[in-house]
Every structure is written in structure tokens, then in C-alpha cells.
Amino acid sequence: MAMASPPPGLFSAISYVLLLLTAASATSPDIHEVFSYSGAKGPDNWGHISPEFSACSSGTHQSPVNIVTNQTVVNMGLSPLIRGYRPANATLVNNGFNVGIFFNQDAGFVGIEGKNYSLKQMHWHTPSEHQINGIQYPAELQLFHQAEDGGIAVIAVLYNYDKPDRFIGTIEGKLGEQGKETCGEDQESHIALGVMDPKNIKRHTRRYYRYLGSTTTPPCTEQVIWNIHGKVRKISKEQVEALRAPLFNDCKNNFRPLQSLNGRKIELYDEHNDAP
Numbered sequence: 001m002a003m004a005s006p007p008p009g010l011f012s013a014i015s016y017v018l019l020l021l022t023a024a025s026a027t028s029p030d031i032h033e034v035f036s037y038s039g040a041k042g043p044d045n046w047g048h049i050s051p052e053f054s055a056c057s058s059g060t061h062q063s064p065v066n067i068v069t070n071q072t073v074v075n076m077g078l079s080p081l082i083r084g085y086r087p088a089n090a091t092l093v094n095n096g097f098n099v100g101i102f103f104n105q106d107a108g109f110v111g112i113e114g115k116n117y118s119l120k121q122m123h124w125h126t127p128s129e130h131q132i133n134g135i136q137y138p139a140e141l142q143l144f145h146q147a148e149d150g151g152i153a154v155i156a157v158l159y160n161y162d163k164p165d166r167f168i169g170t171i172e173g174k175l176g177e178q179g180k181e182t183c184g185e186d187q188e189s190h191i192a193l194g195v196m197d198p199k200n201i202k203r204h205t206r207r208y209y210r211y212l213g214s215t216t217t218p219p220c221t222e223q224v225i226w227n228i229h230g231k232v233r234k235i236s237k238e239q240v241e242a243l244r245a246p247l248f249n250d251c252k253n254n255f256r257p258l259q260s261l262n263g264r265k266i267e268l269y270d271e272h273n274d275a276p
């Protein structure tokens with residue numbers, strides 16, 4: 001990773017995130033040994049598991065948060081999310097704490113504030129981590145992007161129960177295989193997906209919420225640019241079950257509890273406010 005003399009703590013934190021991001025099968029530690037979503041290694045204790053995770057308890061700009069829509073601030077300076085995604089070879093990875101799609105080729109980028117962040121991976125949380133007006137939805141998709149300087153930008157999409165989601169539909173069969181492969185095993189599972197086109201995810205959003213937060217898994221690294229789509233998408237109950245089935249029992253509800261805003265304002269981009 002190209003980074004000019006980073007602060008040591010930040011570097012190790014980012015390295016760890018990268019490890020999770022890239023999920024290098026041979027080298028990654030058994031993540032399940034590291035943290036969980038309940039019990040002694042659950043979210044309340046993440047900050048005490050390792051000094052590298054201290055931001056999980058001491059950080060003041062943490063994620064996820066509850067988006068109270070009537071307290072968001074319209075920012076006329078925000079731009080539409082410009083996405084230059086392209087088809088790329090991908091792997092379906094089950095870490096045990098979430099299921100995701102990892103690109104091992106250039107999958108394109110999102111442009112935010114004049115900087116390009118490359119799409120590295122996307123994964124789901126069931127139920128959602130972010131809430132809108134106190135509503136926790138059945139699922140949340142998080143698309144992880146990283147810039148050359150290590151900066152992280154995440155685009156999140158919330159889902160409510162309804163018709164099946166077409167994009168998840170394209171990997172449902174593989175999710176089923178994954179459920180079988182990992183059942184009872186404490187190991188990551190990797191299934192080749194071939195070339196996936198991130199453009200198949202409905203991308204256009206007329207509204208999104210922007211705030212500065214953190215990764216929602218240890219090391220809870222801050223300065224993450226969050227972009228949450230204003231429109232809640234549709235997912236079927238079967239699809240939520242398919243996303244949940246391969247996970248460890250103590251990670252099936254893989255959401256981190258809400259974090260305090262600590263004075264942060266959540267900004268709103270709304271297409272309708274754009275000058276004609």
C-alpha cells in the first residue's frame with residue numbers, strides 16, 4: 001500500500017482493516033478467535049481485546065449511527081456519488097462474521113470530493129447497522145472503497161422485506177454452497193464467482209446521507225467517509241436467511257450497536273437541490 005510515513009498506530013489499524021478487506025486466505029488469522037457479536041468478545045468489549053482496537057471504546061467518531069432525518073443538514077456542496085465500477089473477477093468469502101464479495105481485480109471506483117476510492121469488497125450485515133429514524137432494517141450492504149493514500153469510503157444500502165433483490169439473486173446458489181461448506185467448521189470459506197459486474201447493484205441514488213465515522217468491525221478505524229443511500233431497497237426473507245446461514249452462531253446477528261454522534265451532523269445530499 002502506498003502511504004507516506006503514516007503514524008504507527010494508524011498504520012497497524014489500517015493494515016488490519018486491509019487484511020479483512022483483502023481476506024488473504026493463507027495469511028489471515030482466525031478472525032473468529034479475535035472478536036464476536038456476543039459474549040466476552042462482543043461489541044461492548046472490542047476496545048479491550050487488543051490495544052490496536054482501542055478506538056472501538058475510546059473513539060468519538062464511531063459507526064454505525066441512527067440517522068434522524070429531520071436533524072440532518074442539507075449540504076449544497078455535496079456532489080452525486082460518481083461511480084466508475086467495472087466487471088471484475090470476484091470471490092465469495094465467508095469470514096464467519098460476515099459474507100462478502102471480494103474483488104481480486106480492478107472493479108472501478110467511486111469519486112468523492114475529488115478523490116478516487118477503489119471498490120475492494122462488499123459485504124452484508126443482518127440486521128442493518130445503520131438505522132433511519134430508529135428503524136433497524138433486516139439487512140445492510142456495505143461497499144468498501146479505498147484510496148491510494150489508505151482513506152476509506154463506504155457506501156451503504158439498507159434493505160427491507162419485500163421482493164427478492166436481483167443482485168443477491170445472482171449469488172444465492174453460491175451462498176447455499178457456502179452454508180454447506182462451513183457448517184460446523186471454524187474456517188473461512190472462499191468460492192470463486194468469476195467475473196461480477198458491480199454495476200448490477202442498483203447504484204443511482206437521488207439522496208444519500210454523509211457523515212464521518214469508523215469501520216463497524218475492529219479496529220474501528222476512524223475517518224471513514226460514510227454514504228448511506230436514502231432509498232431503502234427490497235430483499236426477501238429467504239435472501240436474508242441465505243446471508244445469515246453460513247455465519248457462526250454468535251455472528252448471525254452481525255450488527256454493531258448504535259454509536260453516539262458526539263456532536264456530529266449528518267449531511268444530506270438531495271438531487272432536487274442541485275442547481276438546474
Ligand SMILES: *[C@@H]1O[C@H](CO)[C@@H](O)[C@H](O)[C@H]1NC(C)=O
Pocket residue numbers: 070071133
Ligand atoms: C423529528 O422527528 C421526531 C420523530 O421522528 C419528532 O419526535 C421530533 O419532534 C421531530 N423534530 C423536529 C424538530 O421536527
Ligand SMILES: *[C@@H]1O[C@H](CO)[C@@H](O)[C@H](O)[C@H]1NC(C)=O
Pocket residue numbers: 084109111114115116
Ligand atoms: C479518477 O478516475 C478517473 C477514471 O480513471 C479519472 O478520469 C480521474 O482523473 C480520476 N480522478 C482523480 C482525482 O484521480
Ligand SMILES: *[C@@H]1O[C@H](CO)[C@@H](O)[C@H](O)[C@H]1NC(C)=O
Pocket residue numbers: 089090091092104105191192193194
Ligand atoms: C479469479 O478468481 C479466482 C478465485 O476466486 C482465481 O482462482 C482465479 O485465478 C481468478 N482469475 C483471474 C483471471 O484472475
